[in-house]
Amino acid sequence: MMSKGNKQTRVVNWPVTILLIAGCLTIFFPLYMALIIALKQPSEMTNNIAGALSFPQTWSLANFREAMQVTDFWNSLGNSLLITVATVVISIILHGMAGYAIGRSMKQSKIYNIIYMFIVSGMFVPFAILMMPLVKQTAQMGIANRFGVILLYVVFYMPLNVMLYRGYLSNIPVAIEEAARVDGASTWKIYWTIIFPMMKPMHATVAVLTAMSTWNDVMTPLVIMSGTGKNTLPLAQLNFQTQFGTNYNLAFASYILALIPILLFYIVCQKQIINGVANGAVK
Amino acid sequence: MKGDRDRKRTFMLITIPILALFICFNTLPLIKGFIYSFTNFKGYGSYDWVGGRNYVDLFTDGRVGRSYLFTFKYAIVGTILTNVISLVIALGLNSKIKGKSVLRGIYFIPNVLGGLVIGYIFSFFFTYILPVVGQSLGIEALSSSMLSSTSQAWIAIVIVGCWQAIAMNTIIYISGLQTVPEDIYEAGAIDGVTGWRKFKDLTFPLIIPFFGINMVLSMKNFLMVFDQVMALTKGGPAQSTESISYLIYNNGMSGGQFGFQSANAFLFFVTIVVISVVQMTITNKKEEQL
Numbered sequence: 209m210m211s212k213g214n215k216q217t218r219v220v221n222w223p224v225t226i227l228l229i230a231g232c233l234t235i236f237f238p239l240y241m242a243l244i245i246a247l248k249q250p251s252e253m254t255n256n257i258a259g260a261l262s263f264p265q266t267w268s269l270a271n272f273r274e275a276m277q278v279t280d281f282w283n284s285l286g287n288s289l290l291i292t293v294a295t296v297v298i299s300i301i302l303h304g305m306a307g308y309a310i311g312r313s314m315k316q317s318k319i320y321n322i323i324y325m326f327i328v329s330g331m332f333v334p335f336a337i338l339m340m341p342l343v344k345q346t347a348q349m350g351i352a353n354r355f356g357v358i359l360l361y362v363v364f365y366m367p368l369n370v371m372l373y374r375g376y377l378s379n380i381p382v383a384i385e386e387a388a389r390v391d392g393a394s395t396w397k398i399y400w401t402i403i404f405p406m407m408k409p410m411h412a413t414v415a416v417l418t419a420m421s422t423w424n425d426v427m428t429p430l431v432i433m434s435g436t437g438k439n440t441l442p443l444a445q446l447n448f449q450t451q452f453g454t455n456y457n458l459a460f461a462s463y464i465l466a467l468i469p470i471l472l473f474y475i476v477c478q479k480q481i482i483n484g485v486a487n488g489a490v491k
Numbered sequence: 492m493k494g495d496r497d498r499k500r501t502f503m504l505i506t507i508p509i510l511a512l513f514i515c516f517n518t519l520p521l522i523k524g525f526i527y528s529f530t531n532f533k534g535y536g537s538y539d540w541v542g543g544r545n546y547v548d549l550f551t552d553g554r555v556g557r558s559y560l561f562t563f564k565y566a567i568v569g570t571i572l573t574n575v576i577s578l579v580i581a582l583g584l585n586s587k588i589k590g591k592s593v594l595r596g597i598y599f600i601p602n603v604l605g606g607l608v609i610g611y612i613f614s615f616f617f618t619y620i621l622p623v624v625g626q627s628l629g630i631e632a633l634s635s636s637m638l639s640s641t642s643q644a645w646i647a648i649v650i651v652g653c654w655q656a657i658a659m660n661t662i663i664y665i666s667g668l669q670t671v672p673e674d675i676y677e678a679g680a681i682d683g684v685t686g687w688r689k690f691k692d693l694t695f696p697l698i699i700p701f702f703g704i705n706m707v708l709s710m711k712n713f714l715m716v717f718d719q720v721m722a723l724t725k726g727g728p729a730q731s732t733e734s735i736s737y738l739i740y741n742n743g744m745s746g747g748q749f750g751f752q753s754a755n756a757f758l759f760f761v762t763i764v765v766i767s768v769v770q771m772t773i774t775n776k777k778e779e780q781l
Contacts, residue, residue, distance in 0.1 A: 219587060220587055220588065221588055224583045225588040225589045225590070228584065228588060228598075229594070231580065232594070232597050232598070235597060235598065235600055235601060236597075238609070238613060238616060238654075241612070241615070241616060242612045257620060260619060260620060261620075305505045306505065306506065306509045308505075309501070309502040309503075309505040310502075310506060312498075313499075313502050320502075320506070323506060323510060326510075327510070330513065330517050332763055333517060333521060333760060334736070334756075334760060334763055335715075335736075336717075336735065336736045336740070336756050336759060337521060337524050337739075337753075337756035337757060337759065338516075338517065338520045338524065339739070339743070339744070339756075340534070340739075340743050340744065340753060340756070341520035341521075341523035341524045341527065342516070343744070344523075345516075345519070345523070359512075362512070363512060363513055363515075364517075366509075366517075389498075394497055394501070395497050395501035395502070396501055399501075420603060423605070424605035424607075426605070426717070426718050426721070427717055427718075431740070441605075442607045442608060445607060445611060446722075459611070460615075463608045466605070466608050467604055467605070467608055470603050470604065470605070471600075471603070471604075473603075474600070474603045481599075482595070482596070485599075485602070485659065486662050486663060486665075486666045489659070489663050489704055489708060490663065490666055490701070490704065
């Protein structure tokens with residue numbers, strides 16, 4: 209009986225495996241097409257499929273070099289990194305504290321229950337309705353720039369993150385904190401020395417979710433930073449469309465450059481990203 | 492108790508500034524948008540109060556009506572396709588296959604890539620690759636660019652939207668399938684339950700909560716579509732693919748319809764809340780029944 213059970217678990221379902229491998233083509237094909245076009249010269253783009261999809265005659269990175277200049281790549285990358293890293297760090301600090309303060313008070317206080325529901329219901333507010341008033345508001349406050357975008361992201365992701373932190377904390381017994389309180393530690397100190405390190409798995413989830421939404425977002429920087437002449441990486445692709453014109457080779461080199469950072473990040477932190485996304489959605 | 496007072500004071504000192512920040516950049520603009528929706532504000536200069544006229548006009552405005560039709564058609568078709576395909580992929584990825592973790596990693600790639608850039612890449616595919624394939628195969632419908640046809644452009648946007656959304660839903664379904672205990676299948680196998688019936692009677696009822704999450708998530712994301720429209724069609728041809736978000740952005744920000752589009756945005760907000768609440772009640776009820 210035992211040996212039979214073991215054998216069964218080892219049997220590989222080959223038809224499904226092969227189908228799934230074939231299915232990967234739908235994912236790799238667009239990326240392959242983009243890469244191969246980015247490596248070619250406009251003269252190689254004949255009007256048939258081979259013109260677009262065959263290997264280039266000479267392998268050259270010239271398009272990438274030109275795309276970097278045209279789209280001001282390093283500055284756009286810098287802006288994207290700055291905005292994403294700042295948003296993630298501030299989110300972990302502020303939303304973690306908020307999740308703790310609100311979550312721990314909800315049992316005793318009705319007001320905190322209302323505050324919690326109030327913040328969490330912000331999840332249903334689409335950016336489209338906040339967009340126009342926010343453009344006016346950030347301009348009046350003089351923060352229609354990268355700083356304003358960071359501030360807005362911290363507010364937009366607050367509902368989800370506070371909910372995640374609060375949910376995680378409800379599994380951490382209060383008794384741990386009480387022991388520290390008896391020893392005379394302040395609430396502030398308890399949070400930073402005991403609770404904050406304990407929430408490490410949730411920090412990872414929050415970091416992944418916040419980073420990916422921030423990095424790929426177009427709409428917020430599009431409407432808030434349009435007057436500053438500064439671009440994020442996706443925004444640069446939008447703003448330089450006219451300069452690419454019909455030079456698809458240049459455009460695709462630029463798209464590939466825009467995709468590389470997040471792909472590298474994914475390859476390095478694949479496990480954390482998949483876990484983070486699954487945790488965030490399911491909780 | 493001294494510690495208790497310290498605790499309450501610290502919690503208050505943390506909560507108040509964070510709540511203030513939230514109100515300042517979420518609640519306040521929401522209220523402002525609502526107020527603007529009763530004006531004929533162009534986005535600049537002076538404006539007058541027009542009462543509820545914007546809301547009345549919303550229901551007679553052809554362009555707004557078409558954008559709702561397109562957005563809902565897109566969201567419903569997209570949600571169904573995404574959920575069916577991702578459930579199939581998730582079942583495959585959860586079965587006894589070789590290279591499981593590598594395949595899972597690959598199928599998640601579309602989710603990490605930005606919608607705008609992916610849209611631009613697919614735009615080239617629909618404009619230059621697909622028509623050539625269609626011509627050489629002699630398929631009439633595919634021989635010209637989908638993006639320049641008023642009846643087909645929306646399908647192209649659905650394809651790109653699904654391509655990305657499937658990755659996310661698959662991961663959620665996989666985490667759902669992992670919660671199904673192995674002995675349920677063993678008990679089912681003894682009763683001779685296999686294939687479609689095994690899925691319908693055993694697997695699916697157990698992952699309904701995850702089905703619920705996926706329905707709400709993908710419906711909400713599809714309804715707010717912006718990047719794909721921006722990259723693929725800019726709302727064209729002949730405004731046939733103008734999503735609600737895109738219309739609000741386009742006409743509200745630069746088309747002199749700040750007040751009118753604020754009313755549109757508010758209607759959109761109410762629509763999203765109603766749909767999410769309805770979906771959640773339905774899935775909760777289904778869960779209770781089981």
